[in-house]
Amino acid sequence: MRGIAMAIKDRTFDWDRDFELVRQFLIETHKIQPLLNWIPTRFENRKFGPCGPVYEDDENRFVRIWEDTRKSKSALTPIVGVGIFSPPSEGYVNIHPQYRNIERDIISWLEAQAIQSGNGTSNAGELGFFVREDNGHLITLLEGLGYQNKGLYSHDRVRPLDYPIPEFEVPDGMEIRSVDIVDELDKYRAAQGSVFKHCLSMTIDNARIFKSASFYNPNLDIAVVTEDGDFAAFCTIRVDPVSGITEFEPVGTHPDYRKRGLAKILIADGLRRAEDQDISFMCVPGANPTEAASRLYGTMGFELTAREYHWSKTLA
Numbered sequence: 001m002r003g004i005a006m007a008i009k010d011r012t013f014d015w016d017r018d019f020e021l022v023r024q025f026l027i028e029t030h031k032i033q034p035l036l037n038w039i040p041t042r043f044e045n046r047k048f049g050p051c052g053p054v055y056e057d058d059e060n061r062f063v064r065i066w067e068d069t070r071k072s073k074s075a076l077t078p079i080v081g082v083g084i085f086s087p088p089s090e091g092y093v094n095i096h097p098q099y100r101n102i103e104r105d106i107i108s109w110l111e112a113q114a115i116q117s118g119n120g121t122s123n124a125g126e127l128g129f130f131v132r133e134d135n136g137h138l139i140t141l142l143e144g145l146g147y148q149n150k151g152l153y154s155h156d157r158v159r160p161l162d163y164p165i166p167e168f169e170v171p172d173g174m175e176i177r178s179v180d181i182v183d184e185l186d187k188y189r190a191a192q193g194s195v196f197k198h199c200l201s202m203t204i205d206n207a208r209i210f211k212s213a214s215f216y217n218p219n220l221d222i223a224v225v226t227e228d229g230d231f232a233a234f235c236t237i238r239v240d241p242v243s244g245i246t247e248f249e250p251v252g253t254h255p256d257y258r259k260r261g262l263a264k265i266l267i268a269d270g271l272r273r274a275e276d277q278d279i280s281f282m283c284v285p286g287a288n289p290t291e292a293a294s295r296l297y298g299t300m301g302f303e304l305t306a307r308e309y310h311w312s313k314t315l316a
Ligand SMILES: CC(C)(COP(=O)(O)OP(=O)(O)OC[C@H]1O[C@@H](n2cnc3c(N)ncnc32)[C@H](O)[C@@H]1OP(=O)(O)O)[C@@H](O)C(=O)NCCC(=O)NCCS
Pocket: 195, 233, 251, 252, 253, 254, 257, 258, 259, 260, 261, 262, 263, 264, 265, 284, 286, 287, 288, 290, 291, 292, 293, 295, 296, 299
């Protein structure tokens, strides 16, 4: 064991140098244990997501890499662990299942980030993790360190690839079509902002960056559009081009148009559109655990595979 520990080194992350290596690590570990870690599109979203400030190089410091210099030569990446800190107080442990022994080191690094980030703010020293109920090793570790389970946070949902796509009809006066986040920014932002408040700050720069993501396919960014041209419901299907791991993110219906079946027909249309893609796995990780989202995804064949709980602790 001592020999293995000594072969593992941690180092800084640089997007340009390391993104593809991290992507390979997430794909490799997903094959061993689906959804144990982030999926590649979620990691890419850190830089290419449409909502929130444009990514700065300085944010590279919130990711740290652990590598095994002696990892099998057939592996496409030496990475065995990735810590991700989301200021001010969220930590994520991405781990290769054979290297659980370094989880404690990743947590220590995340705790240091939280303390540093919390200095002088009301969040001083708070750190939280969102942990799947089947991630026993991490749960035991967090419990031992004094973290507490603060309750249900989200649902991981997976849609079997052979699950049939339901028939659907678009209501009179409405259409489902692909939308252009750059040319139609105002409507896009209004719809997403009505559901996810932080998207109200979406800029044209965000829009251009989003369109340039490797997971982005213009045909799979769709909306239910009303007679007036407003976007009543929206959804984006993100396909990781290297692995085919695919997520529906985001999905939402404007509050004025809910409970009319629009999200259902939009997802059904999205599934049809995605049929010509090379999809290996279809999911909604971290789905909203509300009754509305649960009914929607359940009806559309996205099975609940695990719940995620929020574990947190005040550090200092
Ligand atoms: C979840 C959401 C997208 C549903 O949109 P919608 O257009 O109202 O959904 P639909 O009308 O297509 O309904 C889908 C199913 O959910 C049910 N449903 C919708 N809203 C519901 C509610 N508030 N309570 C209970 N069931 C509800 C419908 O009855 C239908 O179920 P059924 O086919 O078994 O009868 C919408 O509520 C929303 O935007 N929520 C906030 C964002 C969110 O949670 N997005 C998902 C993120 S992971």
